[in-house]
Amino acid sequence: MRILLVSPSVARFDATVHYWQAEFAACVAYLRRRFPGHDIVAEPAGLTCAPGRVAVSQLLTQPDFLLIWARVWESPAARELGLLAREITPDTKILVWGDGPLFMRQYFAREPFDAAVVSGDPELALADAIERFSAGNLPGHGMVVKASRADWIPTATGRWLEPAEWPFPALDVIPFSDYHIAREMRGKPTDDLSFDVSRGCAVGCKWCVDPLKGGRTDRRRPVQATVEFMAASLGPYQQFQCHGPIFTADDEWSREFVSTLRRKNLCIPFKAVTLVNHLVDESLVAELASVGMRAIGFGLETLTADKSRRLLTPKVAERRLEQVAANLRRYGVEGKAYTQIGLAGQVRDDVLYTHRVAHDLGFTVRPTGATPFHLLRSMSVAELDRLDLARWDRKSFYNPSCGLSRREFFQLITSPGTFAADGRKEVA
Numbered sequence: 001m002r003i004l005l006v007s008p009s010v011a012r013f014d015a016t017v018h019y020w021q022a023e024f025a026a027c028v029a030y031l032r033r034r035f036p037g038h039d040i041v042a043e044p045a046g047l048t049c050a051p052g053r054v055a056v057s058q059l060l061t062q063p064d065f066l067l068i069w070a071r072v073w074e075s076p077a078a079r080e081l082g083l084l085a086r087e088i089t090p091d092t093k094i095l096v097w098g099d100g101p102l103f104m105r106q107y108f109a110r111e112p113f114d115a116a117v118v119s120g121d122p123e124l125a126l127a128d129a130i131e132r133f134s135a136g137n138l139p140g141h142g143m144v145v146k147a148s149r150a151d152w153i154p155t156a157t158g159r160w161l162e163p164a165e166w167p168f169p170a171l172d173v174i175p176f177s178d179y180h181i182a183r184e185m186r187g188k189p190t191d192d193l194s195f196d197v198s199r200g201c202a203v204g205c206k207w208c209v210d211p212l213k214g215g216r217t218d219r220r221r222p223v224q225a226t227v228e229f230m231a232a233s234l235g236p237y238q239q240f241q242c243h244g245p246i247f248t249a250d251d252e253w254s255r256e257f258v259s260t261l262r263r264k265n266l267c268i269p270f271k272a273v274t275l276v277n278h279l280v281d282e283s284l285v286a287e288l289a290s291v292g293m294r295a296i297g298f299g300l301e302t303l304t305a306d307k308s309r310r311l312l313t314p315k316v317a318e319r320r321l322e323q324v325a326a327n328l329r330r331y332g333v334e335g336k337a338y339t340q341i342g343l344a345g346q347v348r349d350d351v352l353y354t355h356r357v358a359h360d361l362g363f364t365v366r367p368t369g370a371t372p373f374h375l376l377r378s379m380s381v382a383e384l385d386r387l388d389l390a391r392w393d394r395k396s397f398y399n400p401s402c403g404l405s406r407r408e409f410f411q412l413i414t415s416p417g418t419f420a421a422d423g424r425k426e427v428a
């Protein structure tokens, strides 16, 4: 059996390699474990200079299964690749997974797709589907699946994989030298290896894929396996991205993580993402910094400039930000504030105020366009086809209702440290 995994396109702006590591390369590792001895080929075509040519050369080998990893902005490219595959290798089963089908399953419930992952842990859904198809059956969970020529039906809800079974990224999928070049070209300072530490988020922000991807309950990889992987994989990577929605969501896990690293006399550089309110706890910041935490990201989304209005981001307690900034400064941890430009209800003053506050507090500001992915879920296929989905990436999605000119928007996105609003020398 030959299984081909492809990521189809280079997004115009958002080419974060870390998701290839944490999702694509990890899925490859799981399939290799489930199907030892079979031919499992991973082609991160989107990371190459000629994704079409690279993907076609693999399709010509006529794999039994083609698994396409597609985020929303890659969905048209995924469909194009699937249609091409249907012509070149008609007997290949074409499965798709990633943020694209999680947000808009209807887009994929049509030709040329045989099935799309819409719930559960994707590695498990894909591997089980491959087994079922190979035995002449339809997949049993986590998918919308082609039942007849023109009928795609939902299966049972997807199942979760035991966290101890979560794969680590297969390191040969993105050779270190390729990663290193991509990282340098993006102007990033360190070589980071990203892997899943937790999945699932109870907060449930409507635009966010994490609750769809991992469910509404925090699930965690066992500490021992996490630490062992980090210790064994240091060099050539200098730092780990402990991937997951809210790194500090589980106090017990955090304490065990710190004590395990200490017991082994390890201090391993890592970064993670969490809720900003958790960072008010100085002892938590101190403990994590003592075992290697170098940076922590948090969704500031947007602050509300006019305090008489309803808060636009209730999950952020603005009055605690000074304490957070002081804690991070004291223990040498970089605070990365993720902000969004173009959220519903947000006005120009909110955008400028958010940026100024975050900047003045010493956070590294990481703005993105506010992509309302949740709106895609209720659209018809015809409506989705009329959208230019390729522009739905978080680094280029401009909505004029944010009150910024396009020049300001792109300056804020690409160079937040030197951003100056129109007509002013700097944000006042």
Ligand code: SF4
Binding pocket: 201, 202, 203, 204, 205, 208, 209, 210, 211, 245, 246, 299
């Ligand atoms: S808190 Fe963060 S991870 Fe959780 S749903 Fe909101 S944006 Fe997503």
